[in-house]
Amino acid sequence: MLSTPLVVAACFAYLLLLFGVAYWADWRARQGRSVIGNAWVYALSMAVYCTAWTYFGSVGRAASSGVWFLPIYLGPTLAMVLAWMVLRKMVRIAHSYRITSIADFIASRHGKSRLLAGLVTVITVIGIVPYMALQLKAVASGYHVLAGPPGGGAVTAVAWWRDSTLYVALALAGFTMVFGTRHLDTTERHEGMVAAIALEAAVKLLAFVAVGIFVTWGLFAGPGDLFARAQAVPELERLLRLDQGQGFAYEQWFALTLLSMLSVLFLPRQFQVMVVENVDERHIRRASWAFPLYLLLINLFVLPIALGGLLQPGSTTAQAETFVLSLPLAAGHHTLALFAFVGGLSAATGMVIVEAIAVSTMVCNDLVMPWLLRTRRFGARSAVDLTGTLLGLRRAAIVGMLLLGYLYFRLAGEAYALVSIGLISFAAVAQFAPAMLGGIYWKGGTRNGALAGLMAGFALWAYTLMLPSIAKSGWLPDDFLLHGPFGIELLKPERLLALGTMDNLTHSLFWSLLVNAGAYLAVSLWRRPSGAEASQALMFVDVFHRARRPAHGVAPALQGSASDPVFWRGRANVEDLLSLAGRFLGRERARRLFEDFARSVGADRVDRIPADAQLVQFVETHLAGAIGSVSARAMVGAVVEEEPLGLDDVMRILEETSQLRAYSQALEEKSRSLEQATAELRAANLQLKSLDRLKDDFMSSVTHELRTPLTSIRALAELMRDDPAMDDAQRGKFVEIVVAETERLSRLVNQVLDMAKIESGHGEWHSTDVDLRELVTQAVQTTVEMIRERGAEVFVDMPAQLATLRADKDRLMQVLLNLLSNAAKFVPREGGRIDVRMRASATGVTVEVQDNGPGVPEHQRSLIFEKFRRGGDATDRPTGTGLGLPISRRIVEHFGGSLWLRAEPGQGACFGFDLPWNAGAAGGESRVD
Numbered sequence: 001m002l003s004t005p006l007v008v009a010a011c012f013a014y015l016l017l018l019f020g021v022a023y024w025a026d027w028r029a030r031q032g033r034s035v036i037g038n039a040w041v042y043a044l045s046m047a048v049y050c051t052a053w054t055y056f057g058s059v060g061r062a063a064s065s066g067v068w069f070l071p072i073y074l075g076p077t078l079a080m081v082l083a084w085m086v087l088r089k090m091v092r093i094a095h096s097y098r099i100t101s102i103a104d105f106i107a108s109r110h111g112k113s114r115l116l117a118g119l120v121t122v123i124t125v126i127g128i129v130p131y132m133a134l135q136l137k138a139v140a141s142g143y144h145v146l147a148g149p150p151g152g153g154a155v156t157a158v159a160w161w162r163d164s165t166l167y168v169a170l171a172l173a174g175f176t177m178v179f180g181t182r183h184l185d186t187t188e189r190h191e192g193m194v195a196a197i198a199l200e201a202a203v204k205l206l207a208f209v210a211v212g213i214f215v216t217w218g219l220f221a222g223p224g225d226l227f228a229r230a231q232a233v234p235e236l237e238r239l240l241r242l243d244q245g246q247g248f249a250y251e252q253w254f255a256l257t258l259l260s261m262l263s264v265l266f267l268p269r270q271f272q273v274m275v276v277e278n279v280d281e282r283h284i285r286r287a288s289w290a291f292p293l294y295l296l297l298i299n300l301f302v303l304p305i306a307l308g309g310l311l312q313p314g315s316t317t318a319q320a321e322t323f324v325l326s327l328p329l330a331a332g333h334h335t336l337a338l339f340a341f342v343g344g345l346s347a348a349t350g351m352v353i354v355e356a357i358a359v360s361t362m363v364c365n366d367l368v369m370p371w372l373l374r375t376r377r378f379g380a381r382s383a384v385d386l387t388g389t390l391l392g393l394r395r396a397a398i399v400g401m402l403l404l405g406y407l408y409f410r411l412a413g414e415a416y417a418l419v420s421i422g423l424i425s426f427a428a429v430a431q432f433a434p435a436m437l438g439g440i441y442w443k444g445g446t447r448n449g450a451l452a453g454l455m456a457g458f459a460l461w462a463y464t465l466m467l468p469s470i471a472k473s474g475w476l477p478d479d480f481l482l483h484g485p486f487g488i489e490l491l492k493p494e495r496l497l498a499l500g501t502m503d504n505l506t507h508s509l510f511w512s513l514l515v516n517a518g519a520y521l522a523v524s525l526w527r528r529p530s531g532a533e534a535s536q537a538l539m540f541v542d543v544f545h546r547a548r549r550p551a552h553g554v555a556p557a558l559q560g561s562a563s564d565p566v567f568w569r570g571r572a573n574v575e576d577l578l579s580l581a582g583r584f585l586g587r588e589r590a591r592r593l594f595e596d597f598a599r600s601v602g603a604d605r606v607d608r609i610p611a612d613a614q615l616v617q618f619v620e621t622h623l624a625g626a627i628g629s630v631s632a633r634a635m636v637g638a639v640v641e642e643e644p645l646g647l648d649d650v651m652r653i654l655e656e657t658s659q660l661r662a663y664s665q666a667l668e669e670k671s672r673s674l675e676q677a678t679a680e681l682r683a684a685n686l687q688l689k690s691l692d693r694l695k696d697d698f699m700s701s702v703t704h705e706l707r708t709p710l711t712s713i714r715a716l717a718e719l720m721r722d723d724p725a726m727d728d729a730q731r732g733k734f735v736e737i738v739v740a741e742t743e744r745l746s747r748l749v750n751q752v753l754d755m756a757k758i759e760s761g762h763g764e765w766h767s768t769d770v771d772l773r774e775l776v777t778q779a780v781q782t783t784v785e786m787i788r789e790r791g792a793e794v795f796v797d798m799p800a801q802l803a804t805l806r807a808d809k810d811r812l813m814q815v816l817l818n819l820l821s822n823a824a825k826f827v828p829r830e831g832g833r834i835d836v837r838m839r840a841s842a843t844g845v846t847v848e849v850q851d852n853g854p855g856v857p858e859h860q861r862s863l864i865f866e867k868f869r870r871g872g873d874a875t876d877r878p879t880g881t882g883l884g885l886p887i888s889r890r891i892v893e894h895f896g897g898s899l900w901l902r903a904e905p906g907q908g909a910c911f912g913f914d915l916p917w918n919a920g921a922a923g924g925e926s927r928v929d
Contacts, residue, residue: 127428132405207343212301457516792832
């Protein structure tokens with residue numbers, strides 16, 4: 001055993017750690033850096049499903065029933081398969097309409113019924129109190145194992161004021177009040193609590209897995225050894241079979257799977273963490289596989305721990321629920337035992353904290369507030385600020401829930417195993433399934449149908465499951481169990497109508513859900529929904545069409561549009577609604593909300609907000625987050641003059657909204673079309689300006705290039721005219737210059753015309769089979785004399801053989817001559833070298849012409865292929881038109897190739913071009929214009 005002060009100190013140290021984490025998360029939230037805005041935190045918080053029942057009870061169930069603990073976790077896994085359809089819809093509805101509890105959800109869907117909300121709350125309290133007791137029992141049992149005398153047996157009853165379990169319950173109540181009711185939040189989110197729950201999920205997983213590893217590899221030689229020893233014992237060998245040595249109970253397996261599937265969606269704590277605390281619908285995608293993975297990991301060692309414990313000398317099935325603690329403790333691993341106890345404490349406290357917050361919200365909003373708001377002091381026309389009252393009520397409800405759980409633990413906790421207590425609670429919350437699922441997928445569900453179904457299902461749950469458990473605890477005589485009330489055998493609670501082939505849980509679940517769903521369906525079909533029911537049905541069932549996905553941190557009410565339906569008609573006053581909001585949300589917060597709403601509707605001041613249906617819905621939605629949708633509806637209805645809506649009115653509003661949405665969409669499409677046309681016109685205008693600028697540049701360049709030879713010709717001609725006595729040698733020299741300038745002028749005109757034809761698509765192309773080796777050789781021979789005059793040499797490197805390609809021979813010759821003549825212009829006077837290289841590949845051929853001249857300066861490389869641009873220095877620029885390279889690039893691109901420049905410092909310039917083998921196909925058919 002461990003010393004009591006050590007165990008108590010460890011417990012309170014762990015609670016202080018949770019307090020620190022929660023405080024840190026709240027501080028981060030105030031800084032605008034939310035911790036819970038993370039998909040992993042969301043997935044871990046869902047593990048609040050794994051309570052002390054999982055931690056201790058699953059081992060006990062495995063010790064008595066083998067693998068029959070699995071359906072409790074197969075159900076949630078299957079539920080996560082449907083999470084994107086079902087859970088996401090619940091989240092969208094809750095966020096859009098500020099729903100903060102499961103009672104609020106069901107009541108809001110069915111016309112915001114006060115009676116229905118109260119009934120759901122009562123069912124929840126009655127069903128969850130045993131589950132609260134389960135957690136306290138688990139903590140008490142674990143503490144007794146660690147700190148009690150060895151082999152001390154069951155927990156010894158002590159006076160309530162000396163019972164440590166009571167003080168654990170009060171400590172948990174204090175923690176829950178600090179981080180669950182510190183302030184009123186219209187979204188009812190608790191960042192600190194969620195962060196603490198995520199940490200608890202990690203702690204209990206690590207602790208349980210640590211014990212499992214210790215048992216499997218510490219007490220035994222691995223899973224093979226463990227299971228081999230278990231198979232050698234007949235009593236344990238049957239635990240490894242599904243049929244347990246009897247026929248397989250399919251109906252029981254199905255019932256447990258269905259029960260757990262419904263529970264993971266409709267338990268108040270699961271609704272709180274999965275729906276209310278969700279900050280981003282996209283987190284559901286990760287949680288849909290991460291949460292089942294968590295369930296797999298935490299259940300991986302349940303059966304090994306159970307078998308390992310039963311294989312120990314003197315162990316019995318009755319002790320199995322504490323094997324997680326007793327096995328490491330018996331082996332002398334006290335630190336591991338203490339860590340395992342902290343893990344169990346974590347599993348219990350996580351459930352208690354979240355459940356207490358969720359149920360206290362329901363008790364406050366759906367039981368106490370409707371009654372309180374009927375009084376004169378707190379009624380709608382009162383000016384009393386109720387924010388403090390609301391927080392006080394919720395704190396009182398939290399303490400009350402913990403004390404009720406403790407009372408149940410004291411009176412009946414030892415009469416039932418942990419698993420049995422948990423299953424009773426599961427069956428209670430399963431009664432919400434028909435009204436919840438029917439409400440979000442069927443528009444015909446009505447308030448009376450939901451009331452009838454819930455009351456019938458709850459009555460049968462109490463009669464067939466709850467009362468028998470009370471009788472077995474010794475509180476009631478068991479005659480009615482054996483013989484039925486008044487001796488009527490057909491009314492025996494666990495064999496109703498002589499249906500005796502099922503176990504008591506499957507029997508209760510069958511009758512309660514059958515009658516519940518049947519009553520919901522039959523009564524709903526009995527009469528048409530009212531206007532309020534029909535409007536809520538449309539908003540819930542069609543939520544994906546009528547409510548947008550709320551952005552994180554943005555009020556849903558501010559995200560709507562004028563085309564969203566609002567089922568309200570009447571007269572309202574802005575000041576009355578502002579005063580009402582201030583009573584429940586605080587005056588400063590209410591003023592800020594109204595100012596935000598004013599900006600969203602285009603009003604410059606709060607008093608200029610249109611007092612229409614949109615404003616009424618805005619106020620009611622925000623009040624719903626604080627006091628529940630039922631009380632919010634009643635409060636708003638008391639300060640406005642509302643006209644009742646019939647079903648026809650609802651359909652008319654819906655039709656008008658649909659028409660408005662269609663008009664809005666049409667306007668949006670026209671707006672997008674106009675924006676597109678405007679963008680196209682703007683682009684065309686920019687293109688025209690660019691073309692105009694290019695035209696001006698072209699005309700300026702052509703004029704300049706034409707003026708230069710013309711000026712030279714004119715000057716020389718005037719000199720010869722004005723000097724008749726000029727000697728023949730001088731005159732002959734002038735005539736040669738005139739002829740040269742005339743030829744230059746002719747080349748310029750021809751190149752300009754050629755460039756214009758190519759750019760306009762009217763160039764002359766004559767495609768034939770071209771031997772590029774022969775063409776390169778001919779081009780080199782044509783320019784070799786010019787190159788020699790420059791004192792340079794030309795070297796050719798070509799493959800011995802080369803396939804022909806289809807192109808225009810003359811055009812390619814024009815490209816080669818241009819590249820060779822350019823290279824000749826820039827080689828040095830001495831030691832000049834021009835290299836012509838040709839390379840063939842599978843896709844085409846590459847030709848390079850490289851010189852050893854000064855190269856092309858970096859600032860000219862992007863301009864060298866533009867028209868009338870010439871390389872070299874301004875003081876020593878070679879003659880030319882500046883059109884050779886642009887024309888050459890056009891020619892190469894016409895045949896599907898590319899002309900490029902590669903210039904490296906100190907290595908001259910290398911111009912080259914690539915041509916594909918199917919150059920003729922790229923260039924199109926030969927054409928002569």
